[in-house]
Amino acid sequence: MAALKNIKFQFVLNTLFSKKGSVISRLNFSRSKSDDAVSVKSLLLQNHRLGSNVLVKGWVKSLRKQKENTFIHIGDGSGEQIQVVIPSSLCHEDCCFNSGVVVRGKVVQNPKANQPTEVKAENLEVVGRLDLNFVNTFCGVSCRTYNYVRQHIHLRPKTTIYPAILRLSSLITTTLHNTLIQDGSISVSTPILTSNDCEGAGKVFFVRPASEELCREMGNNEKLEESYFNKRVYLTVSSQLHLEALAGGISKVFTMDPTFRSENSRTRRHLAEFRMLEAEIAFCSDLQPILSTIECLVKQSAKSLLESLDDLLKTDFATITYRQALELLLENKSVFKKSPRDGADIGSEHELFLVKHIGENKPFYMRTAEDDHSLVSCVDLLVPGVGELCGRSLRENRHSILKRRLEMQNLAETLNWYLDLRRFGGSPTGGFGMGVERLISYLLKIPNLKDIVPFPRTPHHCPM
């Protein structure tokens, strides 16, 4: 990592500098207040007494120039705006919509305004100038469509709606994290780089050093792609297998790391890179704890959001078996293009109602059901507008059955380590994976995942 001149150094090895005490600026444990700027939010919460001097930093969100005074709304990314009143003679002509400004002034009350706290400015400095021609149309009301804004993705955070989406996304991911932590689960990093292709689905990206020189230095000329790791290495499609290894000693683990698919699908519900909350629970021989964990996570997320989501909280989740769902589908078959049949492929057109079942393709790790050996124990959560939000299963913890499956799928050698987990004091385990962006899409009613991820990656699209 870079390191340069005029650097300030931090040494915990205080002893080295004990003689030089005078040159060392000592810091408090709590954050120092050398920067005396206050956030807009804190101003509106009336944390500052009337008449006190404040420093406000933010972007101009509206500006109305009158003969005597200029009225400016300033937002600083905290989701609120404050009105600043400044004598027009002191407002520099560079100050316009979306300029970055630093304002010095006094807190005042304007009882006539909707929002009574204001700042009477004595000084305004423009610290971020801008090219008027573009941003006025971009951030203004005129063409604030998602699609247009997405074409200028690096400036998207300057709109009103996008920071709001990101603030709520941050709230949701924090809630997911802390809910699992409070439940005794451990947050772990699972690898992005892996030599396993978890589901054997082949929709993976592979990875090698960009420098062919380095590849040659580390391996041989013929297999550049295998030089760095001595084998082909892929971007993970799921952390499940790694989580199972960790659950073998820690019982409850989860990760919220990115996951990748090299599919050529261009829908509003697919991304090449997306975030998945994956959890694994040891000593789990029943789907019930998984179901209730998922329900709890979704509802805690909703609870942490606006009261307008109260409706969701009041609705209990419904659970039915596959057979029962099939029955219901058959009763409603008139609404489908293709009618569902027992044992046959239930197409993606039913996704909002049913999950596809492809008996032949069931992943090797799913546990065969106790009561019907043609079935496996798994669970999916489908939600309106989004479809599959969550899916996972009990894992096959019986060594002989898993071994046979891996052999049939030619995976016995690569996944020998996974089989090993069943040889050395395993346990019945189960887990799930939840699409984090899809959860946010569902909770915020934002249909396109590209409007949730800061820098979405899709086929033919990785602009920066």
Add this chain to the structure above:
Amino acid sequence: MAALKNIKFQFVLNTLFSKKGSVISRLNFSRSKSDDAVSVKSLLLQNHRLGSNVLVKGWVKSLRKQKENTFIHIGDGSGEQIQVVIPSSLCHEDCCFNSGVVVRGKVVQNPKANQPTEVKAENLEVVGRLDLNFVNTFCGVSCRTYNYVRQHIHLRPKTTIYPAILRLSSLITTTLHNTLIQDGSISVSTPILTSNDCEGAGKVFFVRPASEELCREMGNNEKLEESYFNKRVYLTVSSQLHLEALAGGISKVFTMDPTFRSENSRTRRHLAEFRMLEAEIAFCSDLQPILSTIECLVKQSAKSLLESLDDLLKTDFATITYRQALELLLENKSVFKKSPRDGADIGSEHELFLVKHIGENKPFYMRTAEDDHSLVSCVDLLVPGVGELCGRSLRENRHSILKRRLEMQNLAETLNWYLDLRRFGGSPTGGFGMGVERLISYLLKIPNLKDIVPFPRTPHHCPM
């Protein structure tokens, strides 16, 4: 994602099933108690009254068979162990060190024991058998060296030390996350896949779909590598530039996503894939807020750990300028192989004391110092045993200066979007990146990063 037979469905669309109310198992908002197992931790906290029936699930951590009774210590990954006493006649011979077991019994008190709460077992089921020959030596006392254990990485969570490391790592990352959230920062996902090579250092991995068929379908035969995204795409080396774009509307953002380097370095302090806490602060024209944020994060992490780390909390961080540090180095030049000189390269041998300075190579984004134009404003945190933990800078927010630098480095075209951020209402910004594993290494005094990351990736090493 996979989806199969015998699936249970979850519909928020309750109306569909209102007639079928009887088949729907309704869940409570709080997690259902269908699984009545209690954690070892909760038992030891005496949350269960004496004589009550409990179900304990975990792994056998020690086992002492006597004529009448067998004494077993069970751990369930929560970091504690409980003693279970069972009549030897009821203890199956499969039950041995590290077996996964489910025990039914009653809570009893044994005032003579160190840990008075015990379980008097009435039934013990072995749910995870094991191959004795390997695990006894692996998990036992005999050869519990980090290096040996690392060779069987998938079984590492079964040792005593490794789950402890992961539990503390989880505590530290949770603390980092929540400290920044409480400070008003927003947690964002930054992309792993990027078409920028942030620091122009060339030490990147590149990525393409593994399926050549898909590549051909999406592009042309000549440039398979550019088919999916219409250009070469790399694994990120830093999220800084993306964070700067987001700070352009949200002021304070951070990410803790993985980062990659395709270096051929095999030290205990380098990984090909590692986690970096990166933060960016808009309207930051002074290094002080960055310094105090970093200090606060490190100290909050330490505070969340054991009291044995009290010493660190009592030590104020020391701050000196580059010139002052150089002076100190020169005063101590006898300890270095190569003596430091003003303006010259300070080699890596000084890493624990000083940061290298390579004026010619300073990244384009660092802000030139106001008082001396040959210098830039940046900050590094070095800690004992680990070296550089943290480094970042104020960003060059002056359009003309940055433009000239990008042109000189031939980056003006690719990074036009980054230059744009200075054209449309930017602000002085600054930020930092902190190696999360290095922080954990420092706080826990575990020298090798491979013993901190669950599945470390290093040259020639990506076993699973």
